[in-house]
Amino acid sequence: MNTPDKALNDTRNLSEQPHERIRRDLLNGELFPGEKLQIEAISDRYGIGIAPVREALSRLSSEGLVERKSQRGFFVAEISMTSLEELVQTRIWLETLALREAIKNATEDWEEQLVLAYHRLARTNRRMPAEAGREIWEEWEQRLKEFHMLLLDRCGSSWFLGFCSTIMDQAVRYRKPSMNVHPSLLRREGAAAEHQALLNAVIDRDADGACLLLADHYNTTLEGLRAVIEPGQQ
DSSP states (O other), X not given: OOOHHHHHHHHHHHHHHHHHHHHHHHHTTSSOTTOEEOHHHHHXXXXXXXXXXXXXXHHHHHTTSEEEXXXXXXXXXXXXXXXXXXXXXXXXXXXXXXXXXXXXXXOHHHHHHHHHHHHHHHHHHHTTTTTOSHHHHHHHHHHHHHHHHHHHGGGSOHHHHHHHHHHHHHHHHHHHHHHXXXXXXXXXXXXXXXXXXXXXXXXXXXXXXHHHHHHHHHHHHHHHHHTTSOGGGO
């Protein structure tokens, strides 16, 4: 017998599905920057109603993944070198501040979780590109985000963590299209060693060193992406 709470949860789950499915395809580059999102076509593509699609696109617009243009409808948010530079700089500002606070609040349990998250990421990293299918790339992205979010986990602010999570998702949108040109950029050479050095600095409670390594890590990735973003987009 369904209880009122179960019925409410079922309704919420159904309303979340369109949002999560469209969001995943946006992050994975299945829907291209600048592409117009026809509500009827999206409805047919995912086999969901027009009303849930409209609600999902509105939510994604508030997250910066979709643009809503007056009298023209919804479009996949554009990417550009200028916006990527802004994104990376904002990410560095936010995450270095959060990382400093997390290190102040460090515990042995947090350290153990970080070591485990790093080893999961490294293990997935070793499986690439031998298993270069979509599932392994998605697993790698998941492990990468888990590691980076866990670095900030003890910062003491759920608001801060929410902002950082949103920005991390935005960064994925630049890596996936670039992978179509240079597949090696999704898993950049040297990134694994940078993650190891970052982990070591955090374990040593070296906040200055960890923040410097994190900033260098993101700036190095930025420079690699600069080579594949079309000059006309800058």
